[in-house]
Amino acid sequence: MNARPQNAEAPAHERFPLKPGKTYGLMCVVPTRTENTGSAAEKQVQSWPAALSRELLLFLVTVVALGLVSYFFNAPLEEPASALHPPNPAKAPWYFLGLQEMVSYSAFWGGIGIPGILVGLAMAAPYLERKRGGEGVWFHHSRSGANWTFLTLMTTLGILTLIGTLFRGENWALIVPW
Amino acid sequence: MSDHDSKAAPKGRREFLTLLSGSALTVAGLATAGASLVYLRPRVTYGPPSRLSVGKPELYGSGSQVALPEAKMVIRRQGNKVAAISTVCTHLGCTVNPSETGFDCPCHGSTYDERGEVTGGPAPKALAWYRCTLAPNGEIVVDKHQVVAADTFLEIQS
Amino acid sequence: MSIREVAVADEAGLLGRIYRSIFRVRPVPQTELERSQAVASNFFFHIHSAKVYEETLKFKKTLGLGLFSLFTFVVLVITGILLMFYYVPAPEQAYQRMLDLRGVVSFGTFLRNMHRWGAHAMVGLVILHMMRVYLTGAHKAPRELNWVIGVVLLLLTLFLSFTGYLLPWDQLAYWAIMVGTSIASYAPVVGDQIRFFLLGDDDVGREALLRFYVLHVVVLPAVLSALIGLHFWRIRKDGGLARPSTDE
Ligand code: HEM
Ligand code: FES
Numbered sequence: 001m002n003a004r005p006q007n008a009e010a011p012a013h014e015r016f017p018l019k020p021g022k023t024y025g026l027m028c029v030v031p032t033r034t035e036n037t038g039s040a041a042e043k044q045v046q047s048w049p050a051a052l053s054r055e056l057l058l059f060l061v062t063v064v065a066l067g068l069v070s071y072f073f074n075a076p077l078e079e080p081a082s083a084l085h086p087p088n089p090a091k092a093p094w095y096f097l098g099l100q101e102m103v104s105y106s107a108f109w110g111g112i113g114i115p116g117i118l119v120g121l122a123m124a125a126p127y128l129e130r131k132r133g134g135e136g137v138w139f140h141h142s143r144s145g146a147n148w149t150f151l152t153l154m155t156t157l158g159i160l161t162l163i164g165t166l167f168r169g170e171n172w173a174l175i176v177p178w
Numbered sequence: 179m180s181d182h183d184s185k186a187a188p189k190g191r192r193e194f195l196t197l198l199s200g201s202a203l204t205v206a207g208l209a210t211a212g213a214s215l216v217y218l219r220p221r222v223t224y225g226p227p228s229r230l231s232v233g234k235p236e237l238y239g240s241g242s243q244v245a246l247p248e249a250k251m252v253i254r255r256q257g258n259k260v261a262a263i264s265t266v267c268t269h270l271g272c273t274v275n276p277s278e279t280g281f282d283c284p285c286h287g288s289t290y291d292e293r294g295e296v297t298g299g300p301a302p303k304a305l306a307w308y309r310c311t312l313a314p315n316g317e318i319v320v321d322k323h324q325v326v327a328a329d330t331f332l333e334i335q336s
Numbered sequence: 337m338s339i340r341e342v343a344v345a346d347e348a349g350l351l352g353r354i355y356r357s358i359f360r361v362r363p364v365p366q367t368e369l370e371r372s373q374a375v376a377s378n379f380f381f382h383i384h385s386a387k388v389y390e391e392t393l394k395f396k397k398t399l400g401l402g403l404f405s406l407f408t409f410v411v412l413v414i415t416g417i418l419l420m421f422y423y424v425p426a427p428e429q430a431y432q433r434m435l436d437l438r439g440v441v442s443f444g445t446f447l448r449n450m451h452r453w454g455a456h457a458m459v460g461l462v463i464l465h466m467m468r469v470y471l472t473g474a475h476k477a478p479r480e481l482n483w484v485i486g487v488v489l490l491l492l493t494l495f496l497s498f499t500g501y502l503l504p505w506d507q508l509a510y511w512a513i514m515v516g517t518s519i520a521s522y523a524p525v526v527g528d529q530i531r532f533f534l535l536g537d538d539d540v541g542r543e544a545l546l547r548f549y550v551l552h553v554v555v556l557p558a559v560l561s562a563l564i565g566l567h568f569w570r571i572r573k574d575g576g577l578a579r580p581s582t583d584e
Contacts, residue, residue: 026376029368029386042579044387046371051388052381058400062407066457070449077438080431081510083539084247086272090285090511093501095459095494096519103270103519104286107302111522122487125470126480134473136397136578143473150470171287172300219533225541250539271518272511285515302522322538 088170097164098157104172118153125150228322235260235318235334245276251308251320252276259331262320263294264306274305281305293328304328383568385576392577397472401465406564408458413557415451423503425549427542430505455497462493474578482570485563492560499552502545513548514540 018024045051079085092100102110134140139147169175230249238244238255245252250273251262265274265281272285280291288299295304309324310332318332348356360377361370372386391397422441423433437444466486469475475483502513517540521531536543571577 026369026373029372031368043390045390045393046368046375047384047386047388048365048371048374048381050390050393051384052375054393054395055403058403059407059410062404063411066408066411066450066454069453070446073449073453074445075449075452076508077434077504078507081427081505081507083250083510084273085507086284087507087511088284090270090272090515092512092516092519093498094456095497096516099519100270100515103522104300107269107300107522108524111519112524112527119487119491123484126475126477126483129476132476133581135476136392136472136474136580138396138472140473147471150467154467172285173287220536220543223537224543225537225539228538269518270515272514285511 089168089172091164091168094161094165098161101160101164101168118157229319230322231313231317231319232262233318234316243276247273249320251322253318253320256331258334260310260318260334261329261331262308262310262318264308264322266306267301268296268303268305269299269301295328383565383572385572389576389579391579397579398577399464399468401461401468405458405461405465408454408461409560409564412451412454412458415447415454416553416557418447419451420553425503425545427505427545430503430545434504434506451500455500459493459497462490466490472578476578479570479574479578482567482574485567485570489560489563489567492556492563496552496556496560499548499556502540502548503552505545510540513544517544 091097099111099115102114104110106113129143129146131142134143163174166177167174226249232246232249232253235255238253238260240255240257243252243254245265247265250265252265254261254263265276266272267274267283267285267288269283269286269288272283274281274283274288274290277289279289280297281294282289283299283301286300288301289297290301290305291297293304294307296302306325307328307330308320308322309326309330311319311321312332312334313319361374365371365374375381375384375386419437422437422444424430434448437448469483469486475486498513498516502509517531517534520534521527523530532538534544534547535541536547
């Protein structure tokens with residue numbers, strides 16, 4: 001390019017007037033650090049190959065892992081469906097067994113009330129937590145309150161799901177699975 | 179809009195048109211959403227009918243209770259009275275079995291007494307009693323969409 | 337294309353020109369410019385920015401959970417489409433088709449296994465991904481909307497998995513859906529209406545199987561794919577993945 005800036009003060013479109021009838025595209029990338037005002041420069045790398053190669057690797061791991069599991073373990077298939085023979089106990093898929101467990105304590109609160117509140121809280125969470133800081137850091141000390149609340153809720157749900165999945169037998173009675 | 183204010187005229191018109199097209203789009207969107215919901219709510223169903231005939235009262239001896247597993251109910255006859263009681267557990271929809279004490283659910287152990295009231299387990303409310311009527315041909319017709327109070331029997335002359 | 341690239345294309349002859357008509361850069365880009373173009377000029381890659389922050393590439397930052405969720409979804413779409421060639425969503429046939437997949441369809445067992453285990457895995461992975469986002473504070477401003485999109489993605493994933501659960505039409509499927517949809521009917525006032533709407537009938541039966549099938553193979557995957565696209569676009573617009581601010 002021979003279009004040297006004639007007058008560095010002039011606005012960009014005067015220094016580099018766009019010619020009609022020509023198409024413009026990305027011509028070169030200047031290998032230099034860009035200045036981030038207000039913060040120290042962050043190291044950036046080319047997405048190709050840095051990000052793309054990692055993604056390919058994760059994809060391969062996913063396919064191989066699923067393939068191995070599917071090779072060694074067969075998906076369950078029970079007797080054909082029959083409305084006349086309810087099993088004891090009848091269970092929802094595992095990810096709803098926390099709900100089913102709560103439903104056995106209180107129909108409305110377990111099945112609708114608490115799940116609704118939890119989804120509402122989850123949606124509202126980023127708007128409620130207004131203090132900045134701690135982004136991109138695991139268990140940042142300034143967010144320990146929020147993290148503990150979140151972990152407590154998730155652990156409770158996890159335990160309820162576990163009880164519903166493993167520790168509930170005939171007549172929904174508590175059992176020991178081993 | 180006044181005549182001499184030439185600049186206000188197009189602005190007023192533009193705002194009016196924006197408002198008009200905006201509300202037209204909103205109405206159209208809501209109507210489409212509503213119509214889709216109406217469309218998706220079936221007006222006929224292909225499963226077992228909710229209003230069904232269970233035969234003449236003579237089929238049911240006095241003091242007996244007969245389970246109709248396909249229809250998910252029992253027919254109870256006491257003297258000259260018949261009633262239909264649902265066998266769909268109010269907990270999570272399994273089919274309950276008649277027992278010595280009333281009804282027991284095989285799924286999570288809810289128990290009900292003979293009137294269908296909950297006596298144990300996770301079930302939140304009593305078993306439903308359905309409205310029974312006598313058709314002109316003398317058969318009992320049960321309507322599963324009409325739930326009546328417990329102990330509502332149909333009187334039959336015999 | 338830069339002047340130099342055009343020259344390369346002309347030198348390369350017909351095959352080279354065909355290659356150039358599809359890809360704008362050499363198979364293995366050599367310069368910074370070519371690497372940027374490799375991303376920017378490729379339909380599938382250009383969801384990435386040309387450069388990413390090195391900090392956010394570290395495995396321990398994300399544990400790769402979002403990508404694992406995505407790739408599991410991709411595997412599910414592929415195996416799911418293949419299963420569709422043999423599956424019939426009708427009560428008289430569905431179960432028999434499951435037996436056929438196991439007995440007479442080449443690779444049928446393997447594909448069904450992969451689809452089934454993949455579905456379970458995806459639910460787990462998406463939940464774990466959500467936990468990592470929260471515990472690294474990546475849901476806070478300016479990423480609030482992407483978190484909300486994420487919550488919707490989680491609900492869709494659960495529902496997608498749930499609708500698929502009915503399709504084998506075995507005892508497990510039938511009673512799980514009976515129990516699951518009964519939970520929905522605990523909603524006050526409209527509960528029974530919701531269940532009727534979902535099942536297309538008072539009870540789990542022919543209509544429910546057809547409805548769940550349509551939701552499972554068309555509606556939910558389409559909505560999920562669109563929202564995943566939005567999710568990724570927002571990551572870029574929110575300035576890349578969350579990372580510690582450098583001016584502290
Ligand atoms: C279908 C399900 C989902 C897919 C395929 C998906 C995919 C991804 C991917 C690939 C990333 C890049 C970073 C990473 O790999 O961790 C990401 C980031 C993110 N995801 Fe998801 N996600 C899903 C569900 C969710 C859920 C359930 C939430 C939260 C409720 C969520 C919230 C976020 C947020 C806020 C980011 C930005 C994180 C950051 O800036 O560090 N996503 N997602
Ligand atoms: S369905 Fe009857 S006790 Fe749960």
